[in-house]
Amino acid sequence: MRKKIFLTAVLFILPFLLTGCIRINTGRDQGGVFKSFNKMEEWEQKVFVSQIKKKKTTIANANIANIALNPQDSNFIYLGTKEDGLYVSFDGGEKWSSVLNKKGQVESVAFDFKSSTIAYVSMESKIFKTTNQGDDWEEIYLDANQKIINFLAVDPNDSEKVYAGLSDGRLLRSLDYGKSWLVLNDFGNSIEQILINKNNSNIIYTATISKGFYKSADQGKSWEDLTKDLKFSGIKKFKWVVFDSTKDDALIIATKYGLLKTDNGGKNWQEINLLTLPGKVDILCLAINPFDANEIYYGTKEALFKTIDKGKTWKTISLPSDRAPFYLAVDNYNPDVIYLGVAKIK
Numbered sequence: 001m002r003k004k005i006f007l008t009a010v011l012f013i014l015p016f017l018l019t020g021c022i023r024i025n026t027g028r029d030q031g032g033v034f035k036s037f038n039k040m041e042e043w044e045q046k047v048f049v050s051q052i053k054k055k056k057t058t059i060a061n062a063n064i065a066n067i068a069l070n071p072q073d074s075n076f077i078y079l080g081t082k083e084d085g086l087y088v089s090f091d092g093g094e095k096w097s098s099v100l101n102k103k104g105q106v107e108s109v110a111f112d113f114k115s116s117t118i119a120y121v122s123m124e125s126k127i128f129k130t131t132n133q134g135d136d137w138e139e140i141y142l143d144a145n146q147k148i149i150n151f152l153a154v155d156p157n158d159s160e161k162v163y164a165g166l167s168d169g170r171l172l173r174s175l176d177y178g179k180s181w182l183v184l185n186d187f188g189n190s191i192e193q194i195l196i197n198k199n200n201s202n203i204i205y206t207a208t209i210s211k212g213f214y215k216s217a218d219q220g221k222s223w224e225d226l227t228k229d230l231k232f233s234g235i236k237k238f239k240w241v242v243f244d245s246t247k248d249d250a251l252i253i254a255t256k257y258g259l260l261k262t263d264n265g266g267k268n269w270q271e272i273n274l275l276t277l278p279g280k281v282d283i284l285c286l287a288i289n290p291f292d293a294n295e296i297y298y299g300t301k302e303a304l305f306k307t308i309d310k311g312k313t314w315k316t317i318s319l320p321s322d323r324a325p326f327y328l329a330v331d332n333y334n335p336d337v338i339y340l341g342v343a344k345i346k
Contacts, residue, residue, distance in 0.1 A: 064341025080106025165191025
């Protein structure tokens, strides 16, 4: 009888113990960052922050907004969350530390391509800058209209030039490392991404949320809507865009329609076949192998997808989390390594 009472007590207490573990972030929750060492075939959760005696602190509850790998050292990573500010890792995600001391959503992170110590971060309507790998931060811009600064980009060939895309459609540019800013163009629609061609930084791309994908070949003096004459349904409803770095000016763009590629800077587009019909899937994140453009990865709220032949065949991979895949990042030096940030979809 005593054994039965003891077993009943254990079964009664156990769920509360497990629930308590999740609340203090022991790593059993399914948020934060996952890392694959074999191109998404297997995943390891990387959420450790610190441990004092038996108390472990992690970011296992964090919802991830973005992941930025340093272009000079891919083990040096900034991790932007949706509620808990900015984290940094110097060892490929094995340990994370909170930096910037600001709660809230990190909208964008941009490294200086010439200096591994300099980076820019946007949170809500502010831009912050560090010159010492995140130890100290300076607020360098506050938008007078209180608009969200969705995306930041640094010219890969000229670090003085920093770009910011705002939620009201304004594209800002600084010519002095972020000290002063001017409006370069107003697209009248929320700017979601900015890409600068590393082979020719006169070429700039901006993606708006619902009015098209634009290109400038003269550093922003004039712009062309590359989706204007495309007949694909949902083409202007932007999701994601990545450079194909194996060519001079090639991209893959994800829209409500699906995936399209161009090998000549948007003059011609070809559809990349998916396992689903056009317009039937909501692509949440997109990445490409920087050394092999045949390898493309994307995620939906149901699964991850991978092709090694540029879309002729696809492999479906189960998510390592009950949260949605929100950001994919391929290691700049070892493309076998891929990072996945997950988040709850509101």
